Amino acid sequence: xxxxxxxxxxxxxxxxxxxxxxxxxxxxxxxxxxxxxxxxxxxxxxxxxxxxxxxxxxxxxxxxxxxxxxxxxxxxxxxxxxxxxxxxxxxxxxxxxxxxxxxxxxxxxxxxxxxxxxxxxxxxxxxxxxxxxxxxxxxxxxxxxxxxxxxxxxxxxxxxxxxxxxxxxxxxxxxxxxxxxxxxxxxxxxxxxxxxxxxxxxxxxxxxxxxxxxxxxxxxxxxxxxxxxxxxxxxxxxxxxxxxxxxxxxxxxxxxxxxxxxxxxxxxxxxxxxxxxxxxxxxxxxxx
Amino acid sequence: xxxxxxxxxxxxxxxxxxxxxxxxxxxxxxxxxxxxxxxxxxxxxxxxxxxxxxxxxxxxxxxxxxxxxxxxxxxxxxxxxxxxxxxxxxxxxxxxxxxxxxxxxxxxxxxxxxxxxxxxxxxxxxxxxxxxxxxxxxxxxxxxxxxxxxxxxxxxxxxxxxxxxxxxxxxxxxxxxxxxxxxxxxxxxxxxxxxxxxxxxxxxxxxxxxxxxxxxxxxxxxxxxxxxxxxxxxxxxxxxxxxxxxxxxxxxxxxxxxxxxxxxxxxxxxxxxxxxxxxxxxxxxxxxxxxxxxxxxxxxxxxxxxxxxxxxxxxxxxxxxxxxxxxxxxxxxxxxxxxxxxxxxxxxxxxxxxxxxxxxxxxxxxxxxxxxxxxxxxxxxxxxxxxxxxxxxxxxxxxxxxxxxxxxxxxxxxxxxxxxxxxxxxxxxxxxxxxxxxxxxxxxxxxxxxxxxxxxxxxxxxxxxxxxxxxxxxxxxxxxxxxxxxxxxxxxxxxxxxxxxxxxxxxxxxxxxxxxxxxxxxxxxxxxxxxxxxxxxxxxxxxxxxxxxxxxxxxxxxxxxxxxxxxxxxxxxxxxx
Numbered sequence: 001x002x003x004x005x006x007x008x009x010x011x012x013x014x015x016x017x018x019x020x021x022x023x024x025x026x027x028x029x030x031x032x033x034x035x036x037x038x039x040x041x042x043x044x045x046x047x048x049x050x051x052x053x054x055x056x057x058x059x060x061x062x063x064x065x066x067x068x069x070x071x072x073x074x075x076x077x078x079x080x081x082x083x084x085x086x087x088x089x090x091x092x093x094x095x096x097x098x099x100x101x102x103x104x105x106x107x108x109x110x111x112x113x114x115x116x117x118x119x120x121x122x123x124x125x126x127x128x129x130x131x132x133x134x135x136x137x138x139x140x141x142x143x144x145x146x147x148x149x150x151x152x153x154x155x156x157x158x159x160x161x162x163x164x165x166x167x168x169x170x171x172x173x174x175x176x177x178x179x180x181x182x183x184x185x186x187x188x189x190x191x192x193x194x195x196x197x198x199x200x201x202x203x204x205x206x207x208x209x210x211x212x213x214x215x216x217x218x219x220x221x222x223x224x225x226x227x228x229x230x231x232x233x234x235x236x237x238x239x240x241x242x243x244x245x246x247x248x249x250x251x252x253x254x255x256x257x258x259x260x261x262x263x264x265x266x267x268x269x270x271x272x273x274x275x276x277x278x279x280x281x282x283x284x285x286x287x288x
Numbered sequence: 289x290x291x292x293x294x295x296x297x298x299x300x301x302x303x304x305x306x307x308x309x310x311x312x313x314x315x316x317x318x319x320x321x322x323x324x325x326x327x328x329x330x331x332x333x334x335x336x337x338x339x340x341x342x343x344x345x346x347x348x349x350x351x352x353x354x355x356x357x358x359x360x361x362x363x364x365x366x367x368x369x370x371x372x373x374x375x376x377x378x379x380x381x382x383x384x385x386x387x388x389x390x391x392x393x394x395x396x397x398x399x400x401x402x403x404x405x406x407x408x409x410x411x412x413x414x415x416x417x418x419x420x421x422x423x424x425x426x427x428x429x430x431x432x433x434x435x436x437x438x439x440x441x442x443x444x445x446x447x448x449x450x451x452x453x454x455x456x457x458x459x460x461x462x463x464x465x466x467x468x469x470x471x472x473x474x475x476x477x478x479x480x481x482x483x484x485x486x487x488x489x490x491x492x493x494x495x496x497x498x499x500x501x502x503x504x505x506x507x508x509x510x511x512x513x514x515x516x517x518x519x520x521x522x523x524x525x526x527x528x529x530x531x532x533x534x535x536x537x538x539x540x541x542x543x544x545x546x547x548x549x550x551x552x553x554x555x556x557x558x559x560x561x562x563x564x565x566x567x568x569x570x571x572x573x574x575x576x577x578x579x580x581x582x583x584x585x586x587x588x589x590x591x592x593x594x595x596x597x598x599x600x601x602x603x604x605x606x607x608x609x610x611x612x613x614x615x616x617x618x619x620x621x622x623x624x625x626x627x628x629x630x631x632x633x634x635x636x637x638x639x640x641x642x643x644x645x646x647x648x649x650x651x652x653x654x655x656x657x658x659x660x661x662x663x664x665x666x667x668x669x670x671x672x673x674x675x676x677x678x679x680x681x682x683x684x685x686x687x688x689x690x691x692x693x694x695x696x697x698x699x700x701x702x703x704x705x706x707x708x709x710x711x712x713x714x715x716x717x718x719x720x721x722x723x724x725x726x727x728x729x730x731x732x733x734x735x736x737x738x739x740x741x742x743x744x745x746x747x748x749x750x751x752x753x754x755x756x757x758x759x760x761x762x763x764x765x766x767x768x769x770x771x772x773x774x775x776x777x778x779x780x781x782x783x784x785x786x787x788x789x790x791x792x793x794x795x796x797x798x799x800x801x802x803x804x805x806x807x808x809x810x811x812x813x814x815x816x817x818x819x820x821x822x823x824x825x826x827x828x829x830x831x832x833x834x835x836x837x838x839x840x841x842x843x844x845x846x847x848x849x850x851x852x853x854x855x856x857x858x859x860x861x862x863x864x865x
Contacts, residue, residue: 061706064716072541076548105537262527269553273503
């Protein structure tokens with residue numbers, strides 16, 4: 001069985017020293033090993049931005065696509081080969097701005113993939129513009145007077161879109177993050193894990209210390225029941241989204257793959273493509 | 289006895305025009321006639337004039353006709369709009385309910401049949417299409433039992449009572465009109481057909497069937513006119529072969545999902561029309577850059593923007609050839625017949641995997657939606673070629689990656705699918721090295737660009753040109769693409785009668801342009817006409833740019849939303865010579 005080291009490669013990430021994304025990379029590698037995967041059984045599909053580079057930093061199959069489209073690509077991969085563990089990953093701009101449409105519909109569709117958002121509340125790779133996750137009043141290069149748009153709550157959106165697994169974590173809490181990613185991988189359906197991942201270069205407000213002061217860990221509430229949708233929604237609103245842990249999980253709903261008529265357990269990519277003469281004749285006969 | 293005639297039914301959209309046409313043509317197909325249909329419809333569900341025209345012949349036909357023999361009209365508007373097509377001595381079968389009038393100057397015979405009244409007396413006005421089609425069928429003197437069989441198939445699911453009612457409606461319509469006419473009309477007596485039932489389908493269905501035969505098992509798509517029938521066909525069929533169709537949130541998701549699935553090893557396609565193709569442009573570049581096979585069908589309609597969504601046009605050529613930023617290898621092919629729609633899909637999936645490039649199959653609305661007789665499709669002609677796909681990879685040293693983009697003589701590298709041990713590599717739209725890792729090295733950049741762009745140097749596409757060149761030095765070379773071939777051939781027959789020698793070439797490989805193959809034909813012709821359904825002569829532009837002979841080339845353009853009529857082509861050519 002592969003250890004987390006086998007999910008490492010020899011590429012030095014081009015992230016800034018201290019970037020929150022390093023721990024997310026480590027957590028994915030640990031979680032992959034912990035759930036018993038071999039590197040070739042994992043496909044990491046990422047978007048564009050600093051965070052999008054992550055697929056190149058993990059020893060697994062990786063596809064670094066186009067901005068905002070990690071999720072549809074990842075869903076295509078999963079439909080083609082359901083035996084693969086598929087992780088989609090990208091930043092808050094990738095998933096909640098340009099790719100928001102796909103995020104909502106991927107949640108609704110509920111394919112068995114895990115989506116890890118590296119949420120730093122700012123555009124890093126383009127050197128510091130506002131993101132849908134930026135707080136109102138947040139000053140950036142594109143909002144010199146402060147952002148006048150309201151902050152998007154991905155957790156509320158996920159819940160209202162019918163998510164079956166919603167979690168949030170903080171890149172400083174490697175232990176919690178790793179176990180949430182493990183749980184997400186094991187979840188039979190779409191799992192959204194939003195991770196606060198401080199940008200040490202461009203975001204001087206939402207810093208490590210700021211998160212430590214402001215986040216509420218659900219572990220503090222032993223009575224919290226993540227299967228209760230209404231409680232989950234309440235908790236998100238109560239904490240204004242500043243909570244970490246497993247927020248909601250619906251284990252009843254089947255994954256998309258399991259609901260497709262005629263879809264088999266064997267991966268589609270391994271099936272025979274040839275059409276028998278009998279099948280062909282039957283198809284043709286319909287046009288007579 | 290005549291060997292061919294044209295029949296049209298017109299009414300308000302949602303009034304049963306479609307179903308009447310379907311049953312009428314199914315019955316004709318049973319008798320072995322060759323059929324070619326044309327739908328005139330609007331982008332709305334109920335209301336608005338719509339008409340379907342069928343050309344019926346004892347010989348293969350691939351074009352609509354200029355004129356019309358029989359018009360079945362549910363309202364006066366249908367008569368007013370279409371009577372001008374009626375040939376002298378033509379017939380109008382109309383509902384007596386609206387007191388139909390033949391417009392002045394039109395020499396046609398009117399049969400006012402109480403269509404609605406008969407239907408209502410049978411229980412529902414919905415059956416008026418049966419009354420009307422029964423009446424027009426009877427005028428042709430064709431066997432009623434064949435028609436009734438088609439009715440039975442159409443309504444069988446709804447139970448015997450419904451079938452019987454409809455058959456009764458057909459009978460009453462037929463009886464009424466025969467009494468008025470004094471029997472079937474001699475002038476419309478069709479020669480007997482060969483009795484051999486043909487395949488009868490629209491281009492989009494042939495495309496869907498081609499996909500199944502090609503081993504396509506996934507389709508991701510967003511509904512759009514005139515492409516939706518492809519997904520509707522495949523969602524019915526793919527589950528039987530383990531696959532599925534995903535209706536995505538937009539065309540960007542459709543194309544990127546297809547890229548993901550192709551990357552992971554399943555032949556996957558998407559289909560759309562102009563607006564959807566515009567949305568896919570960035571992703572087409574990703575497929576080109578990452579050398580991921582991808583098949584896209586573009587069923588062209590009137591553009592730009594929303595344009596004429598239900599009308600014929602061939603104006604996406606430049607967008608398909610040049611679309612996506614930067615420079616990638618890409619193949620664009622254009623089926624020119626219903627049979628092409630089928631075989632080209634197998635070709636497209638093979639080319640996409642052999643060359644690891646995006647392939648766009650470009651039809652047009654008339655080809656995609658026109659229902660027509662199709663030759664026998666031969667499964668034995670189909671071969672699936674997955675190119676340099678490997679299922680095993682040699683052992684790698686620590687931190688070594690599979691060379692997915694290895695430099696090779698033909699530019700095509702081995703492709704391994706996720707899941708294969710020792711096959712791990714990176715895939716990125718960023719410029720990359722042989723293992724897929726990002727690289728900004730100038731030397732690597734040049735080699736990689738050349739690798740990708742030279743892949744198509746040896747491209748072999750099935751019938752890049754379809755050539756009908758009986759003359760060594762014709763007065764006229766007519767060049768077209770897509771659905772215009774049959775119309776051109778009809779016009780050529782008339783031109784030859786006038787003593788004008790013509791050759792005809794259909795360009796099927798649009799990109800990379802088949803320059804060498806086309807050269808000698810252009811050189812040999814005195815004059816050249818390029819016929820296309822767009823305003824800016826896009827095909828002619830490609831020919832001039834790639835092959836030359838600009839001084840010989842004339843363009844015949846039509847961009848009013850309607851296909852060319854044979855007479856228009858004939859007249860244009862005649863004026864030119």
